[in-house]
Amino acid sequence: MKQLSRKEKILTQLVGVVFLLLVLAAIFAPPSLDWSYSFSRNDEIPFGNELVFESLPELFPGEEIITSWTSPHLFLEEKIPLNTNFIYINGRINAKPSDVDVLLDAAKAGNHIFMASEVVYGVLADTFKLEYKPELWEDLDFFSSDSVGFYFANKKLNNGFGYWYPKWMTRFYFSRYDTSRVTVLGYDDKGKTNFIKVKFGNGYFYFHSNPLAFTNYHFLSRNNYEYISKALSYLPVQATVWDEYYKPGHMHVEGLFDYVLENGSLQMAWYIILVGVLALFAFGSKRVQRPIPEIKTPENSSLTFIETIAKLYYHRQDHLDIAKKRFTYFLEFLRTKYFINTSLETSRVIGEVSQKSGVSERTVAALFQMGNRLQELRRISQEDLEQFNRQIDFFYNNCQ
Template identity: 30%
Template sequence: MSKRSKILLVAAIVVFVAYVYVESVKPKPINWFPTYAAKHKLPYGTYVIRNELENIFSDTDIQDINIPPYTFLQDTTKTGTYIFIDDGLNFGEDEFNKLLEFVNKGNDVFISTHGINIDTLNLKTDVISSAAFQQNVFFKFYNKSLSTKEFYFDRGFYNTKFSKIDTLNTVALGITGYLNEKEQRVSEGINFVKQPYGKGNFYLHTFPEAFTNYFILKSPNQQYTAAVLSYLDDSKPIFWDAYYKTGKSKITSPMQYVLSSNSLKWAYYTALIGVLFFIVFEGKRKQRYIPIITPLKNQTLAFTRTIANMYYEKSEHKSIAEHKITYLLEYIRTKLNVPTVTVNDNFYTYVASRSGHSIEEVKKLFAYINTIHQKNTITKEELIQLNAAIEKFKNPV
């Protein structure tokens, strides 16, 4: 090896080591993905509230449930309060019937998620809209003994209200709405209800962000979260759902497991550097004729089909659709610079003018998105139709 080659090699190694060091010490960008997982300390994780439950319900037995409710409730002797918190929940018919049986026996179920449409309980939700372009969202309780103040949230999200309730049986517990720049209410609606069923109760809430780390750690928001939970019966065991979580961990390969651990990841990188040194300093003396090997075929298409089949077999069409809608809203915020807090006529006008579509086309797309939100499950054809509509929006002819 010539002197010049050695210098270039040393320089390349130095640059590589420096790059690895810089990547290892630089701060990671904030991950705003709504995971709602109890072990996540991300802004939209539920690490704080899960660890604070022992303090809020100090004399109550709290269990993490990592299996589907349908399986867990096969034991009909279970008694307590079942808590579900996630961006979107998709109960099957048989599974929800198990929850109905559970509540009918005198137990409680607390559900906090965007969009709750339950025909059995005569409940439907809809996105709350506002005529003001600049606005702040607020939350408040009807029960003045809990708190008379209004609470606020400064991130964009789908703010939903109950558009249909059983007025004879349903008890409204809280409201949400929007304030304009003059702090005047421009719209509001019920977002927290108690629905008796049999000997028990359903507590239904449409603002799951109230249980995230980001919301709770901004004072005085923790008072709102504690007030919501104060309606639950602390004399019963609490079952914390850890199964229906958007961001629950799924190890799909050995390499994913290695890279998910900081220690194993850097051990892997160190091994790669060692192999590089071995190849450089030992390869020349032991090098021999290398036969021509036919390159491997491009397996990208086959891999894509495999992943697609995995989703198809699990029939997670609603979950996939919710992710695609989330990414679309992120696209509108970052690429078109249009806030997505409220979907109204002003929103349609701005999106249409900046995307190259007509207002009618934009309204048609979001009308279909709203239809998807209101369904507990969707078909493969509905998912394909949604994907085609989003792709057409992003790539107009």
């Protein structure tokens, strides 16, 4: 077999060092801020729940804090505990009938169940005649810094000025509920109910319509951590179960690999092993005979062009132009998929879009209001652009 020359050995070692440096740079590079909805106890991103989860021992001193990684049906299949709190915080909660049955049984037994969610669907909502709606203010400016205040019905819990949040983050309220069974615990500065208590058997359900108010972002904003602790103080001091099952984008089972990634030393050992295996494959598979000629696949120049244009917009920081183009492509999507003439009167277009796509007319109207508003603005921030993208993606993910 042909021996590597000294020059080839040096080149191979140099490539290995460069590859190792690149891997280390990728590992230790500061992550970009993630604005996705998480609501997980493991996430310290703005809309995660790490800080709220860590505050539970102070809210329930001396009591056991348990994390549920499975559905309520599986978690409670053996035995329903007594004197226990259950906390569910998520953007949407659509529990299966089997899960709803065990939750109702848990409440009947005297337990307390707290649910903060923009919408609760299905059997659970029907049981308590709950209906959620987004607040659509006439003067709503998607890119403004207007705020909405939260208050407790119990005046002793209020701080005098209320607890204030951005409008677009806290726009859901209860438009209907069984008034004969419900106790109103909180409302916003418009008088819309957003926090209620329902007695069921010997226990209680607590429903809050604004889960984003219970995230890291608001825990560190102004004095809103007080609102979180006061809302959760309605739960008695007893053992508490924290839900990790109804979380977007997270696995529902905690395994060995999750433990490895949460532990700093084990995480570093895992990366070192991974780099070693990759290096072994990279250098151990080197051919010593004449290499086989490589036939390159045709290059997709259109992707290169798109990448170049994207970098140009990124360096220019022209968020408004990107938002306008997103809205233009959205209109083209409506014309292509649903054959809608978007040049007609806006109210007529909104009605046709809602009817053909299956998305609520309120949601479509809000999206058109945001898109038309772009023509009046000179610039927007990156956060505004990201929120606008989320609104359009919500339509794409829910249209028929």
